[in-house]
Amino acid sequence: MEDEDVTAALYADHVSRLPGFSPAGRAASVDEARRLVAAALRRDGRFPFDVVLLDMNLPDGHGLDLLGQLRAAGFEGGVLALTAATELPVVRRALALGVVQYLVKPFGFDELAARLTGFRSADALLAGDGRLGGQDQIDDVFRVGRHRGAEELPKGLTDGTLRTVVDAVRAADAGLSASEVGERLGMSRVTARRYLEHLVAIGRVDRRARHGGRGRPEQEYVWRAGAARR
Structure with a gap:
């Protein structure tokens, strides 16, 4: 939800650039969002989207009012x-309504x-009807779902090494393979x-097939134009 057309279009473009994500709809007001959701609901009552990008101050109401209605209707995404x-009452209410x-x-x-990638990681941990493997995986779910940011890395990766990889790819005249x-x-x-x-995964590098050699094409990695270093 976003009432500025240019900003909404930019968000849709950002989402489209991320593997595994696609925009399900766009609304510029609370009323438009309600109508969009009502029209898109499946016959079994399931919501046709997993994540909501929510603005707060909209022309006809507050984004958290809509979120409260979505939660009451069963939305668990x-x-x-x-x-x-940034007002504290707004932030507190957002937390209470499950803004992660x-x-x-x-x-x-x-x-x-980085934050949408965190959603995807949390969804992977929560898929199915089994159980998590103890406190470590529970911590992973809450860390990924609630406060995973650009500087938090998957287990086993370090920030210092990531910076050296970033520098190598950015400095290269052409794409580099993992071996290179x-x-x-x-x-x-x-x-x-x-x-x-x-x-x-976080949208800083593009992967593409390198043709011309024998056998299967090798994958190479190219720094994405306009991506920030950190």
Whole structure:
């Protein structure tokens, strides 16, 4: 939900750039959002979206009022607030209604990408009807779902090494394979690939097939134009 057309279009573009995500709809007001949800609800009553990007101050009401109605109707998905509102009563109410991420405008693509990637990781941990494997996985769910940011890395990755991988890819004249990054930085291909795939997941690096050699095409990684270093 966003009442500024240009900003809403930018958010839709950001979401479209992330693997595994696509915009399900766009609303510029509380009333428009209600109508959009009512029209899109499936026959079984399930919501046709997993994450809501929520502005607070809308022309005909407050975003949290709509969220309260969505929760009452059974929506259990993630909610990411994209807003300029920093008043404590608003923040407290957002937490009470299950807003798991809160981005204060203005922000960039990398910040939004990191938080949406966190939603996807949490969803993967919560899929199915079994049970989590103890406190460590419980902590992972709440860390990813509530406060995973651009500087928090998947288990086993370190910020210092990530910076060296970023510098290597950015400085390259052409795309680099995981083997080439590993050779330049003195690490294994598997380790280099983990860092490169993390950069792909948060939208800083693009992965593409390198043709011309024998056998299967090798994957190479290219810094995405306009992506921030951190």
